[in-house]
Amino acid sequence: MSINEIGLECEHSKLVKKDHEVVCVDCGLVVSDVEFVSDISDGEGNLWEYTGLSLGSDRLTSRERTGLEVKDQIERLSQWLALPRYVVEQAIVETRKILKKVRSSSVVRVTASETAIIALLNACKITGFPYSIREFSQKMLENGLRYDENRIYSLLCRVSKLVEINRRLFKPKEYVPRIIGKIQRQANSRYISAVEWYACRILEENEALLRNRGPVLAAAAGVCAADEILGGAIGRETVIEAVNAGLSLRILADKLGKNAPSPPEGASIFILEKIRRQQEEYYFGREDYRKDAY
16 A cells, blocks of 8 residues: 555645654654664665654655655565565665666666565565565566566566676475465474475485476476375375465375475375375265265
8 A cells, every 4th residue: 555545635735753653744644664673784784774764744755755665565575475574674675776777877777566566575585585586476466566567577687787796496386385374284393394205205216307487387297206105195286276376286296296206205104194094984975885884
């Protein structure tokens, strides 16, 4: 939500800084509570106040308005993407670097939304929180922000002329914990931990097979293969729904299952439970077994 979208009757065009708040002179609405704490240096020996606002009661400058708008966009996008707080804090630090470079250029211009997208993508790479551009794009489109993959790549290419874009490529196994986090309620914690460990092992052993595959798809296929070998307590459909995949995931999961290394020690209890469950389903389906049971 932008500053001008807060409220209907007042445009909040007259904003002032009062203590640690940004207040509208006309209606008295507190537009923003400004955070002044950051433990990350901006490279110049100073800690950066999140929106760049200084204390006092003067009107906001255009630069301060821009900083406030970008902070607002980062908070909104981070909610859509369900990003942890440490990624958001790093994104706000990246914002200052981006704005500093853009302001010194007469060629490249970016909007508040574009600045927030670049900052969050960079922050994910820096902090090691795996998030693909495809996932970014899907969340943007789901919430009415028209940034498909091509537009995001074009934006990164344009801004990379001024700002250093982190080009780290996440491996498929780095996406496994995020997928597990979405499905961890489907089984007990011991089983979930075994599936996570085994999925990473399967992905490590099949790097050649996964070359040129999407990392999220590969990670999901590894989770499916691990689950089916260990006991199937999660179920392939649950994983497919979690990552919004389809036939390609099923095919890749089958291939990984055929090339999977030996299960971890202690996994026999899960495999035996799977065999027992399959036997019960088989015998319960037989007509003579149902008659004998009663």
